[in-house]
Amino acid sequence: MDFLNELNEAQREAVLSVNGPNMIIAGAGSGKTRVITYRLAFIIQQGLADPFELLALTFTNKAAREMRERISKIAGLEAKNIWMGTFHSVFSRILRQEAEKLGYTREFTIYDTDDALSSIKEILRGQNIDDKSFKPKNILNLISNAKNYLIDAEEFESKYVVDTKTEIAARVYKIYTEKCFKANAMDFDDLLIKPIELFTQYPDILHKYQHRFKYIMVDEYQDTNYAQYLITRKLAAVHENICVVGDDAQSIYSFRGATIQNILNFKSDYPDVKVHKLEQNYRSTSNIVHAANSVIAHNEHQLEKRVFTDNETGDKIQLIITENENEEARKVVDSIREQKQVHSFLNRDFAILYRTNMQSRTFEDQLRKAGIAYRIYGGLSFYRRKEIKDMLAYMRLAINPKDDEALKRVINYPVRGIGNTTVNHMIAKAGDLKISFWEVLEQFQKMGFSTQAQKAIAGFVDAIKAFGTEAIREDAHDAASFIAKNSGMLKELHSDESAEGVSRWQNVQELLNALREFTENPENKEPYLHSFMSEIALFTDQDDTDKADSDVVSMMTLHSAKGLEYNSVYIVGVEEGLFPGAMSMNTREDMEEERRLFYVGITRAMKQLTLSYARTRNKFGQFSVNEPSRFIREIKAEFISSPHTNAEGSLLREIQKMNMPMRRPGTRDATPAQTEAFIGDDLSNLATGNRVEHGKFGLGKVLMLEGEGDERKATIAFDAKGEKLLVLKYAKLKIME
Numbered sequence: 094m095d096f097l098n099e100l101n102e103a104q105r106e107a108v109l110s111v112n113g114p115n116m117i118i119a120g121a122g123s124g125k126t127r128v129i130t131y132r133l134a135f136i137i138q139q140g141l142a143d144p145f146e147l148l149a150l151t152f153t154n155k156a157a158r159e160m161r162e163r164i165s166k167i168a169g170l171e172a173k174n175i176w177m178g179t180f181h182s183v184f185s186r187i188l189r190q191e192a193e194k195l196g197y198t199r200e201f202t203i204y205d206t207d208d209a210l211s212s213i214k215e216i217l218r219g220q221n222i223d224d225k226s227f228k229p230k231n232i233l234n235l236i237s238n239a240k241n242y243l244i245d246a247e248e249f250e251s252k253y254v255v256d257t258k259t260e261i262a263a264r265v266y267k268i269y270t271e272k273c274f275k276a277n278a279m280d281f282d283d284l285l286i287k288p289i290e291l292f293t294q295y296p297d298i299l300h301k302y303q304h305r306f307k308y309i310m311v312d313e314y315q316d317t318n319y320a321q322y323l324i325t326r327k328l329a330a331v332h333e334n335i336c337v338v339g340d341d342a343q344s345i346y347s348f349r350g351a352t353i354q355n356i357l358n359f360k361s362d363y364p365d366v367k368v369h370k371l372e373q374n375y376r377s378t379s380n381i382v383h384a385a386n387s388v389i390a391h392n393e394h395q396l397e398k399r400v401f402t403d404n405e406t407g408d409k410i411q412l413i414i415t416e417n418e419n420e421e422a423r424k425v426v427d428s429i430r431e432q433k434q435v436h437s438f439l440n441r442d443f444a445i446l447y448r449t450n451m452q453s454r455t456f457e458d459q460l461r462k463a464g465i466a467y468r469i470y471g472g473l474s475f476y477r478r479k480e481i482k483d484m485l486a487y488m489r490l491a492i493n494p495k496d497d498e499a500l501k502r503v504i505n506y507p508v509r510g511i512g513n514t515t516v517n518h519m520i521a522k523a524g525d526l527k528i529s530f531w532e533v534l535e536q537f538q539k540m541g542f543s544t545q546a547q548k549a550i551a552g553f554v555d556a557i558k559a560f561g562t563e564a565i566r567e568d569a570h571d572a573a574s575f576i577a578k579n580s581g582m583l584k585e586l587h588s589d590e591s592a593e594g595v596s597r598w599q600n601v602q603e604l605l606n607a608l609r610e611f612t613e614n615p616e617n618k619e620p621y622l623h624s625f626m627s628e629i630a631l632f633t634d635q636d637d638t639d640k641a642d643s644d645v646v647s648m649m650t651l652h653s654a655k656g657l658e659y660n661s662v663y664i665v666g667v668e669e670g671l672f673p674g675a676m677s678m679n680t681r682e683d684m685e686e687e688r689r690l691f692y693v694g695i696t697r698a699m700k701q702l703t704l705s706y707a708r709t710r711n712k713f714g715q716f717s718v719n720e721p722s723r724f725i726r727e728i729k730a731e732f733i734s735s736p737h738t739n740a741e742g743s744l745l746r747e748i749q750k751m752n753m754p755m756r757r758p759g760t761r762d763a764t765p766a767q768t769e770a771f772i773g774d775d776l777s778n779l780a781t782g783n784r785v786e787h788g789k790f791g792l793g794k795v796l797m798l799e800g801e802g803d804e805r806k807a808t809i810a811f812d813a814k815g816e817k818l819l820v821l822k823y824a825k826l827k828i829m830e
Contacts, residue, residue, distance in 0.1 A: 122376025378407025
C-alpha cells in the first residue's frame with residue numbers, strides 16, 4: 094500500500110472511494126492516469142474483485158497498454174487479466190465470442206474508414222448517383238451519426254428524410270447495412286451498436302456481462318457518444334460500481350458524435366455519486382495555468398473546479414504578430430532556434446499546433462530551410478500505406494473470404510488477367526443474387542467468362558483457399574510469409590528497383606517483422622493470424638508510435654494534441670475566422686467547444702507557450718484581412734507579453750484593453766452603440782453578387798448563399814474585413830445594389 098503515499102489528498106480520496114458511482118473531474122496535468130491505475134491496483138490488492146472482473150475503458154490502445162504495465166508493477170502479473178482497452182477493442186472481443194447470435198461468424202472483418210468509403214462509392218455507382226454531387230464521405234458521416242444515436246436504416250428512412258441528400262443517405266444506409274452483413278463485416282460504429290443490439294435481444298447475455306464486471310472505469314468520459322454512454326449504463330446497472338474520469342473543459346470531439354452532456358449530466362444519472370476534483374496541475378508553469386483558466390472561464394456550460402499549481406511562475410505567454418502567414422512561419426522557426434539556445438531544448442521539446450492541416454505547409458518550408466527535423470502527426474500511418482493495406486487485404490481474405498472490400502482490392506493485384514469489366518460484372522451479379530462477391534467467384538464456371546478469365550479466376554480462388562488453410566494451420570508469421578510469397582506481392586515489389594519500390598518492399602518486410610514479434614510474444618495466447626488481424630483492425634493513428642522517440646519538432650492539429658505535453662508549444666493562426674473557425678460562430682455550443690480546444694492547446698505546454706497570428710492570409714486562394722482571435726483577448730493581460738517592437742507592444746496593450754476586434758490601419762470600426770443602431774433590410778430577396786453594407790464590417794459582396802429559413806447563411810467578402818460567414822437572421826445587412 095506504499096503507493097498511496099505518492100498521492101495528494103484529492104488523488105488518494107479518489108483512489109480509495111471504490112464502491113458505488115464515482116466521478117473524477119481531472120483538470121489538465123493533474124495526475125489522472127496515476128489515479129486510474131492506482132485505483133484499479135487498490136481494488137485488486139484489497140481482494141474486492143479479481144482482475145477479470147474489472148472493466149476499464151480508454152480511448153487509445155496506447156493508453157491501455159501503459160496503464161496495464163503500471164498496474165502490473167503494483168498488483169502483479171494477474172493485472173494482465175483486466176478487461177482493459179478502447180471501447181472498440183473490448184466490445185469487438187465480446188462480439189467475437191457472441192457473434193453467431195447476430196448472424197456473423199467469429200472471423201468477421203472490421204472495416205476501417207477507407208473500406209467503408211469504398212463500399213459507399215460502389216453503392217452510389219450501382220444506384221447511378223453522382224458521387225461529386227453527393228460526396229461519399231458526407232453520406233458516410235450521416236450514416237455514422239445515425240448509428241451513434243442508435244437509428245437503424247429503417248428508422249432513418251421513415252423519420253429523418255427531409256431532402257434529396259438524406260433520401261439518398263437513407264437508401265445507401267439500407268444497402269450498406271445489407272452489404273456489410275453479406276460480407277461478414279462490421280465497421281467501427283457497428284462495434285458499439287451491435288453490443289447494444291446483442292444485449293437488447295438476449296437479456297441472458299447482458300446478465301452475464303453485468304455480473305462479470307463488478308467494477309467499471311471509463312477514462313475520458315467527456316469524449317463518449319450516446320452509444321458508449323448507453324453501453325456503460327447497461328453494464329453498470331447491477332453493481333453500480335461505475336467510476337467515470339474526465340474533464341469537461343477538454344471535450345472537443347462533437348464532430349465525432351461525442352456529447353459533453355454525458356459528463357455534465359452524470360450527477361442526474363447517479364444522484365448518490367461521489368465527486369472528486371483533481372485540481373492541482375503538475376505539468377505547467379503558473380502563468381500557463383492561469384492563462385488557461387482565464388480563457389475557459391468564458392464558457393457558460395462547465396463543471397465547477399479551480400485548477401491551480403505550485404510550480405514556478407515561469408515566463409509569460411509570448412505573442413507573435415506578423416503581416417502574413419509566411420512571416421508567421423519564419424518568426425516561429427526563429428523563435429524555436431532561439432529557445433533551443435537559451436533553454437538547451439531539443440527538437441522533441443517543441444510542438445507547433447494549428448487548427449487545420451492546411452496551415453502546416455509554410456512551417457514545413459521554414460523548418461526545412463532551417464535544417465530542423467520535424468514530423469507531422471496525423472499523417473499517413475504505417476498501417477494505411479498502400480502496400481501494407483494490400484498485404485493486409487490478402488490476410489483478411491485468408492480469414493474471411495466474404496470480405497468484399499479486401500477482395501476488390503487485390504483480385505487483380507498483382508495483375509493476373511482479371512480486368513475491370515470482369516470484376517464489375519461479378520459485382521453486379523453479386524448484387525442481383527444478394528450474395529457475396531466470393532460466392533460469385535466460386536461459381537465462375539457458370540458466369541460465361543472467357544477461358545482466359547476463368548483460368549485466372551480459378552487460380553485466384555485456389556490461392557485464397559490455400560491461404561485460409563495456412564492461416565488455420567500455421568502461426569501468424571509463417572502464414573503471412575506464405576501469403577506474401579504466393580500472392581506474388583513480394584516478387585512484384587522486389588522487381589521495382591525505384592526508390593519508392595524499394596521503400597514499399599521494405600515496408601512489407603517490416604510488417605512481417607511485426608508479425609514475428611506478435612507470434613513470439615508469450616502474452617499472446619493465440620499467436621495466429623486472426624488474432625493479429627483483430628488487433629491491427631483496431632489500430633488508430635493515435636496509436637502510431639513510429640518515430641515517436643526521434644528528435645523532431647512535432648506538428649499537428651490541436652485535436653491530435655490531446656493527451657500530449659511538450660516543454661514549448663506554439664499555437665499558430667490564432668485569428669478570428671480561423672481559430673475560432675467561421676462555422677463555430679453560429680451557436681454558443683460551437684463557440685464553447687472551440688474555446689475548449691484552445692484550452693487543450695494551452696495546457697499542452699509545460700514551460701513555454703507562444704501564440705501567433707497573421708494580419709493577412711491566403712485561405713483557399715482567397716486573400717483575407719484578419720483580426721486577432723477573441724481567445725487572445727480572453728487571456729488576462731498580466732499573463733501575456735509581446736517580444737516585438739514598442740509599436741507592437743502598444744498594439745498588444747490595445748488588444749487587451751478593447752473588448753472588440755483590432756482596428757486595421759486606415760479603417761474605422763463602428764462603436765458597439767453604432768452597430769446596435771444599424772437597421773438592416775429585408776433579406777428574403779438577397780442574391781449572390783449583391784453589394785451589401787454591415788454595421789461593423791462595412792461594404793462587401795455576397796459570394797455564396799446556403800441553407801433555408803432561419804438557417805440561411807451568406808458568405809460575404811467585405812472590402813476591409815475579408816470573408817465572413819453570417820447567419821442572415823441576425824446579420825443586419827443593407828442591400829446596396
